[in-house]
Each structure stands twice: as C-alpha cells, then as structure tokens.
Amino acid sequence: MIRTEANCFTMGSEEFVVEEPEHRVCLNSYLLGIHEVTQQKFESVMGYNPSRFKGSDLPVENAS
Numbered sequence: 001m002i003r004t005e006a007n008c009f010t011m012g013s014e015e016f017v018v019e020e021p022e023h024r025v026c027l028n029s030y031l032l033g034i035h036e037v038t039q040q041k042f043e044s045v046m047g048y049n050p051s052r053f054k055g056s057d058l059p060v061e062n063a064s
Contacts, residue, residue: 001031001032001033001034002031002032002034003029003030003031003032004027004029004030004031004032005029006026006027006028006029007026007027008024008025008026008027009024009025010022010023010024010025011023011024011025036059036060037059037060038056038057038058038059038060039051039054039055039056039057039058039059039060040056040057042060042063050062050063051063
C-alpha cells in the first residue's frame with residue numbers, strides 16, 4: 001500500500017456539457033493498493049463479485 005496525501009483539485013469542464021460545472025474537489029489522505037485485487041479476495045471481503053470475466057485469480061473489474 002502507498003499513502004496518497006490529502007489534496008484539492010479542479011474537476012469538470014465548462015467545455016463539455018456532461019462535465020459541467022467545473023468545481024473544486026478535496027480528498028483526505030488514503031491508502032492505495034499497488035497490486036490488483038483478485039476476484040477471490042474481493043468476494044471474500046465484499047461478499048459479491050461484480051466482474052464480467054469470472055476467474056478467482058483474475059483481477060476484479062466493474063467495481064465502483
């Protein structure tokens with residue numbers, strides 16, 4: 001895991017309607033895994049597997 005420090009940034013765009021409005025977003029610091037999470041590990045923690053391409057040793061995808 002790596003630590004990502006708290007920071008603020010501008011999100012959105014006035015150029016594209018679907019990205020409006022431009023606004024400021026601030027995040028607290030958080031830990032980020034440096035390796036992909038397998039579907040088996042994700043399911044053991046979360047209780048479900050959202051992946052379309054199933055396989056216990058494959059990385060989880062379609063997670064939000």
